[in-house]
Amino acid sequence: MQQLASFLSGTWQSGRGRSRLIHHAISGEALWEVTSEGLDMAAARQFAIEKGAPALRAMTFIERAAMLKAVAKHLLSEKERFYALSAQTGATRADSWVDIEGGIGTLFTYASLGSRELPDDTLWPEDELIPLSKEGGFAARHVLTSKSGVAVHINAFNFPCWGMLEK
Numbered sequence: 001m002q003q004l005a006s007f008l009s010g011t012w013q014s015g016r017g018r019s020r021l022i023h024h025a026i027s028g029e030a031l032w033e034v035t036s037e038g039l040d041m042a043a044a045r046q047f048a049i050e051k052g053a054p055a056l057r058a059m060t061f062i063e064r065a066a067m068l069k070a071v072a073k074h075l076l077s078e079k080e081r082f083y084a085l086s087a088q089t090g091a092t093r094a095d096s097w098v099d100i101e102g103g104i105g106t107l108f109t110y111a112s113l114g115s116r117e118l119p120d121d122t123l124w125p126e127d128e129l130i131p132l133s134k135e136g137g138f139a140a141r142h143v144l145t146s147k148s149g150v151a152v153h154i155n156a157f158n159f160p161c162w163g164m165l166e167k
Contacts, residue, residue: 004034014109015039023088048150057146058126060121065114072107075165079104103162122146
């Protein structure tokens with residue numbers, strides 16, 4: 001039986017304390033032990049604020065699109081492992097296809113959209129200059145950029161791959 005680890009603060013970490021067993025949906029075999037006890041969520045949040053978010057905001061939209069494509073390629077190369085894991089939940093390959101390959105396809109789509117439609121910059125001009133004075137001495141322009149902070153996404157249990165990848 002394996003202990004399920006979480007990737008927090010740039011490293012794989014396993015919880016300590018009371019764990020829960022995860023069983024194979026068909027055979028009942030105990031497969032995984034999992035717990036979040038002992039994981040420092042406040043430190044993970046701080047790591048995201050101080051390291052992860054600034055690194056992501058420093059990337060251009062084109063660089064981000066390239067990163068999404070690289071992740072999608074890697075996930076696609078590992079898809080048979082995902083099907084094997086999904087089978088442990090009682091799902092058939094056909095059941096899992098929309099989640100696994102649909103999720104990876106969504107990631108490829110986002111990467112393609114980003115590389116085609118977004119600027120190679122960290123700022124995205126939303127519109128043309130808007131004159132604010134009669135003589136044109138003052139103007140404004142809306143600019144989109146990354147938000148500061150950390151987002152926590154809570155996912156539906158029925159599409160664990162696709163749900164995460166579409167966010």
